[in-house]
Amino acid sequence: MRCFWLLITVSMLGQNMGWGQVINGQVIDRETEEALPYVNIGVVELGIGTVSNRQGVFSLEIPEGEADSALFSAIGYISQKVAIEDLTEKKKVWLAPTSYEMQSFEVLDKGGGRDKTFGIKKGFPAGYTNLASNKPGDEIGTPIKIRKPTYLKSAHFTIDRVSGDSMIYRVNIYEFNDGEIGKNLVSENVLLEGVQKQGVVSVNLTPFELVVSEDVLLTLENIQVDSEEHNSRIGFRYKSVFLRNRNIYGRIGDNSKNVAGEFSEIIQGSALNFYFVGNEL
Structure with a gap:
């Protein structure tokens, strides 16, 4: 689909x-x-x-x-x-720069303990979706369940189809509470850039010292994708999760993030194969 x-x-x-x-x-x-x-x-x-x-x-x-x-x-x-x-x-x-307040926790050993996956890593795919307009600011994401304070080490995204050479996406992490999407928890640009390829692409989050304690919406925002007409459609894999009350969210770049655009539920009962790896504290 x-x-x-x-x-x-x-x-x-x-x-x-x-x-x-x-x-x-x-x-x-x-x-x-x-x-x-x-x-x-x-x-x-x-x-x-x-x-x-x-x-x-x-x-x-x-x-x-x-x-x-x-x-x-x-x-x-x-x-x-x-x-x-x-x-x-x-x-x-x-x-002008602004100060950015993050919820703080005492982290005794961020590198210790067993890594845990948060989100949908595997499973039989129900299909793939894409940002068909290929415009800067197009954004797509999926909710991630967080049960306790968690140190985020990395974010991962499964790309099912590619049709071009290069891509630059911005990784955003928003507050998410029962379908209500709040502020962006990331205090600086976290970029996923490189050559388009099928499979899992990843970004290291350890330089950003991110700790979250509640559910979040993990998104990719299109900054620049190979703009040739036939290279505009990167497809993201998703899975059906009807029993988990989860949906895929997106918004259009012409509305521009945090300006006029509101997220919409674009596929109900499904979740993108987006996930974090991290440690519960």
Whole structure:
């Protein structure tokens, strides 16, 4: 089963708007004056947006005269609303870092004990799904059950189908409580990047000192995938889990993460083959 909900939604947005103004610019760290990569940029009232590239450069197309401002948000930085008029004149946006409070635990021996898997690692696949629009900011994820404080060592994602060369995804971990999705628990960019390949791809989480104590939503956010027309569909494997009241969630990149886009249940009674490896404390 393939899910084309993203492609359909984006196509409808394009039909309902008259496009006109293209804004190009760059996002800069206010303190270090360095370029900020992978910043989410969106026009809230119109539900459109994009993500800056590795050099902090962005291009945002909006209907001329239809919006007053754009919202810039990045992990570890204070979100900022900038007037469209200022964007067209100054071309640069400066974001200030913010302190990030994490729930703390005394960790006596993070490396000791037996590693445990949290999430769906194996099982007969029910199908695969993908982010058909291939736009920056497209996001897909699955809830992970956490019963006690857990130190997360690594995150793993099963890719069932590939059709291109390279990919860059951002790993996000959100609070998750009975279907309600809360704040992102990751305080900086955690990137999964490399060559597209079938099988399990992994990212080391130990540099980020992540400890969670309740259920979370583990997602992959599309930052950049090989953009050739025939290379746009990376398929993620999923399994039916009807007895566990679990669903697969996603949201479209044109709404831009943490700007206007809300997660939707895209496949009910199923879970992606996304999982953590870690130690319960």
